[in-house]
Amino acid sequence: MRKLIYRFNSISLRRRLLLVFVFLIIIPLLLQGFVSLSILSNSVVSRYMSEMDYRFLQLRKLIDSLFSECDEVLFRFAYEKNIQDIMEGKDDSESLVQSRYVIESLLRDGRLNSGIAYSIFVYDLKGICYTNDYLDMLAYRDVQKEIMSDSHLFSNIILSDLMRRQNYASITIGRPLFGYSGKSRIGTIVIRIDARHLNNLYGNAFEGAEAELAIIDDEGIIVSSDVWYPGGRFKDYTGIDIRSIDKRSVETDDRVVFLSSPDERGWTFVSAIDQRTINKSLNDLQLTLWILISVVLILIILVLVYITKGVVWPINKLTHSIEAIESAEEADFTFQPKYDDEIGKLAQTYNNMTIKLRASVERIKEIETQKQRAELKMFESQINPHFLYNTLASIIWLVHQD
Numbered sequence: 001m002r003k004l005i006y007r008f009n010s011i012s013l014r015r016r017l018l019l020v021f022v023f024l025i026i027i028p029l030l031l032q033g034f035v036s037l038s039i040l041s042n043s044v045v046s047r048y049m050s051e052m053d054y055r056f057l058q059l060r061k062l063i064d065s066l067f068s069e070c071d072e073v074l075f076r077f078a079y080e081k082n083i084q085d086i087m088e089g090k091d092d093s094e095s096l097v098q099s100r101y102v103i104e105s106l107l108r109d110g111r112l113n114s115g116i117a118y119s120i121f122v123y124d125l126k127g128i129c130y131t132n133d134y135l136d137m138l139a140y141r142d143v144q145k146e147i148m149s150d151s152h153l154f155s156n157i158i159l160s161d162l163m164r165r166q167n168y169a170s171i172t173i174g175r176p177l178f179g180y181s182g183k184s185r186i187g188t189i190v191i192r193i194d195a196r197h198l199n200n201l202y203g204n205a206f207e208g209a210e211a212e213l214a215i216i217d218d219e220g221i222i223v224s225s226d227v228w229y230p231g232g233r234f235k236d237y238t239g240i241d242i243r244s245i246d247k248r249s250v251e252t253d254d255r256v257v258f259l260s261s262p263d264e265r266g267w268t269f270v271s272a273i274d275q276r277t278i279n280k281s282l283n284d285l286q287l288t289l290w291i292l293i294s295v296v297l298i299l300i301i302l303v304l305v306y307i308t309k310g311v312v313w314p315i316n317k318l319t320h321s322i323e324a325i326e327s328a329e330e331a332d333f334t335f336q337p338k339y340d341d342e343i344g345k346l347a348q349t350y351n352n353m354t355i356k357l358r359a360s361v362e363r364i365k366e367i368e369t370q371k372q373r374a375e376l377k378m379f380e381s382q383i384n385p386h387f388l389y390n391t392l393a394s395i396i397w398l399v400h401q402d
Contacts, residue, residue, distance in 0.1 A: 021304045025300060025304075026300060026301075029293065029296065029300070030293070043285075044281050044282045044285065045251075045278070047281075048249075048278065049249055049258055052209075052211075052258040052260075052271050053260070055205050055206050055271070056269045056271075058204070058205040059201060059205035059269055060260075060263055060269070062205060063198065063201060066114070066116070066201070067173070069112040069113055069116075070118070070156075070171075070173050070191050071173070073112065073120065074156055074173065074174075074191055077120065078178075078189050080106060083106065083122060083177075084179065084180060084186070086102060087122075087124055087177060087179075087187045088179055088186055104131070107131065107132040108132055110133070116193055116197050118192060118193045119131065119133035119136065119191070119193075120132055120189070120190070120191050121133075121137070121138055121189070121190045121192070122177070122189050123140050123143065123177075123187050123188040123189075123190075125187060127140040127141075138162075138190060138192065140188075142165075143159065143162070143174060143188060143190055144188065145161065145162075146159045146162060146174070147175070147188055155175065156173050156174070157173065157174055158171075158172070158173055159172040159173065160217065160266075163195075164221060166231075167229075167231025168195050168221070168224065168230040169194075169195055169231075170192045170193060170194055170195050171193050171194075171195050171198070172190060172191070172192045173191050175188070175189055176188055177189050195223070195224055195230060196224075198215065198223070198224040202226055209271065210277055211271040211272060211273045212227045212255075213225060213226050213227075213269075214226075214227075214228055214234065214271075215267050215270070216234050216242055216267065216268045216270055217265075217266055217267055217268075218262065218266035218267075218268075220233050220235055220241060222234055222237075223267060238252070238257065238272065239252065240252070240257055242259060242268055247259075251275075253275075254274065254275055255272045255274055255275055257270060258272075258273070
């Protein structure tokens with residue numbers, strides 16, 4: 001450990017700063033990126049769940065609107081004066097043919113406000129049926145099995161058992177028909193529309209969703225679907241029994257199934273999305289995240305390089321100025337900092353020291369010069385008497401020689 005610390009402290013200051021920033025910023029950022037990637041899978045499913053909830057809500061509104069139109073038709077005919085009079089025997093008609101003509105003339109326009117065609121059936125207490133669709137009539141006994149109670153005065157009843165027996169080929173709604181007094185029952189009225197109209201609503205609510213759609217009743221039977229046959233059990237197609245599931249989404253080997261909460265009819269909306277679609281969305285998010293992390297890393301590295309350069313460059317400049325003192329005698333050793341920070345103050349102190357050092361050097365040079373001059377004078381003073389003595393001696397020897 002000490003060796004590592006020693007080696008770390010022995011490298012250049014810039015590298016140390018970069019390593020510190022890497023450990024303090026870049027590594028936590030990368031760890032955060034990996035954690036985010038692990039969370040993405042759940043977030044993708046959650047995002048799809050939120051999207052499916054919104055689409056389920058839109059589909060529910062469309063279906064509610066369709067049923068509201070059917071309810072309006074039932075209510076309008078249930079309390080239509082001519083139908084009430086004929087059902088109670090108050091009309092002036094003397095024959096069944098005349099009564100049938102009057103009621104069926106009222107029932108002839110069999111279209112909702114949305115333009116969807118419907119069949120309507122009015123039964124009296126004897127089971128005589130007045131309708132606008134004699135080609136595909138509903139048996140009175142099948143209708144009465146689910147509309148037997150006189151307690152449904154102000155409510156409509158979805159004939160679930162009848163629709164289930166017919167493999168949900170149609171949506172059938174009925175209600176007891178009461179007289180004006182509301183005390184005595186005078187008949188039954190039923191409206192029927194093709195269940196395939198439910199499929200037409202999928203395009204409005206699930207456009208571009210890339211999902212398999214279905215409506216499941218409380219028995220797990222498919223009411224309507226764009227891929228599976230109505231009347232079949234959802235479990236037989238997907239292996240999922242929605243009655244035993246308390247979660248909003250279920251993952252299988254090849255798809256993710258999203259479920260809505262059951263509505264007032266006991267219907268559950270189901271959408272199944274291919275796992276490859278989920279994985280593609282996850283891969284797109286991962287790619288986006290990696291690109292974002294890469295861009296952030298590049299920006300961080302550039303900022304770190306700029307910061308470390310701003311810290312280390314003045315120090316290196318100051319170091320070179322100090323080193324130049326040893327080799328250069330006439331160079332300008334002062335260092336001018338850009339900012340008045342700690343390094344600027346250090347540079348100012350260095351400049352003051354350099355000026356003082358330069359003055360000291362000049363004084364030393366002057367002292368050395370004066371010292372050399374004194375020595376020369378001393379040598380001159382020593383040499384001159386000796387030279388004079390030698391000259392006189394030479395003269396003496398010349399005199400003696402002559």
